[in-house]
Amino acid sequence: MTERLLYVEGLSVSFDGFKALDISYFGLNERELRVVIGPNGAGKTTFMDVLCGKTKPDTGKALLRDRDLLQMDEKGIVDLGVGRKFQTPSVFGSLTVFENLLLARKADRGIFRSLFGTLAGSERDKLVAVSETVGLAQELDLSAGLLSHGQKQWLEIGMLLVMEPDLMLIDEPAAGMTDEETHKTGELLKALSKERSVIVIEHDMEFVRQLDSLVTVLCEGRVLTEGTMEKVQNDPAVIEQYLGRAREKKKEESRA
Numbered sequence: 001m002t003e004r005l006l007y008v009e010g011l012s013v014s015f016d017g018f019k020a021l022d023i024s025y026f027g028l029n030e031r032e033l034r035v036v037i038g039p040n041g042a043g044k045t046t047f048m049d050v051l052c053g054k055t056k057p058d059t060g061k062a063l064l065r066d067r068d069l070l071q072m073d074e075k076g077i078v079d080l081g082v083g084r085k086f087q088t089p090s091v092f093g094s095l096t097v098f099e100n101l102l103l104a105r106k107a108d109r110g111i112f113r114s115l116f117g118t119l120a121g122s123e124r125d126k127l128v129a130v131s132e133t134v135g136l137a138q139e140l141d142l143s144a145g146l147l148s149h150g151q152k153q154w155l156e157i158g159m160l161l162v163m164e165p166d167l168m169l170i171d172e173p174a175a176g177m178t179d180e181e182t183h184k185t186g187e188l189l190k191a192l193s194k195e196r197s198v199i200v201i202e203h204d205m206e207f208v209r210q211l212d213s214l215v216t217v218l219c220e221g222r223v224l225t226e227g228t229m230e231k232v233q234n235d236p237a238v239i240e241q242y243l244g245r246a247r248e249k250k251k252e253e254s255r256a
């Protein structure tokens with residue numbers, strides 16, 4: 001049986017009278033991977049901002065299981081098990097990969113006393129396991145500043161993972177990555193969603209195809225359609241509003 005993790009209804013956000021988000025319904029199951037696509041300014045990031053408590057909506061409901069996210073602050077939402085990754089990576093470059101993971105763990109547990117206090121073996125094992133999951137086991141002692149852009153993104157995903165979230169919100173993870181890094185990221189996200197739910201915002205259609213999950217198309221703040229990539233990419237409204245434009249843009253870029 002699939003159980004619902006997230007239930008969103010009538011969610012709207014306005015900025016100075018401009019409606020950036022207007023989602024009548026959005027549902028996500030436990031251990032579901034969902035991709036959100038849509039043109040620039042469609043409201044994708046704003047949707048994540050609302051789910052993690054960064055932006056307060058004007059109207060609507062957002063329930064995680066039976067808990068009302070809109071009544072909670074950002075910290076409360078993290079504690080409830082929602083982890084958010086922003087568009088640009090923000091790791092501590094002068095600390096090692098291991099120290100970055102440790103810091104995320106300690107921040108989550110509220111034990112900030114010292115970075116290098118005694119660490120239980122089981123805690124260390126957990127961090128090492130996370131580094132293996134995100135493909136950084138060989139880089140544990142390397143300064144994070146020396147990682148490639150893709151590796152920094154993976155480290156940040158690792159820093160979310162140590163908090164053991166039930167829902168991960170990941171904004172454009174593949175932006176700026178090489179093809180190989182993009183592919184690895186896709187496999188990582190698919191693996192992660194076997195144990196928790198993941199919402200990914202993405203523009204790279206090749207990557208979206210690889211994720212092989214349900215796709216929600218946002219446009220001007222609304223859900224334009226939802227379905228498999230196959231269904232969505234053949235939807236005339238999607239082609240008109242988004243894919244057509246994206247293709248034109250790509251053509252222009254390749255001409256430039």
Ligand SMILES: Nc1ncnc2c1ncn2[C@@H]1O[C@H](COP(=O)(O)OP(=O)(O)OP(=O)(O)O)[C@@H](O)[C@H]1O
Nearest residue numbers: 015016019020038039040041042043044045046047
């Ligand atoms: N804090 C803000 N104040 C005013 N307007 C905002 C704010 N945040 C977002 N917007 C506007 O809301 C709309 C939706 O923005 P949002 O960043 O959610 O789009 P997006 O789908 O993530 O786009 P992109 O693909 O470019 O990242 C845009 O028109 C944007 O300019």
Ligand SMILES: [Mg+2]
Nearest residue numbers: 044045046171
């Ligand atoms: Mg965005």
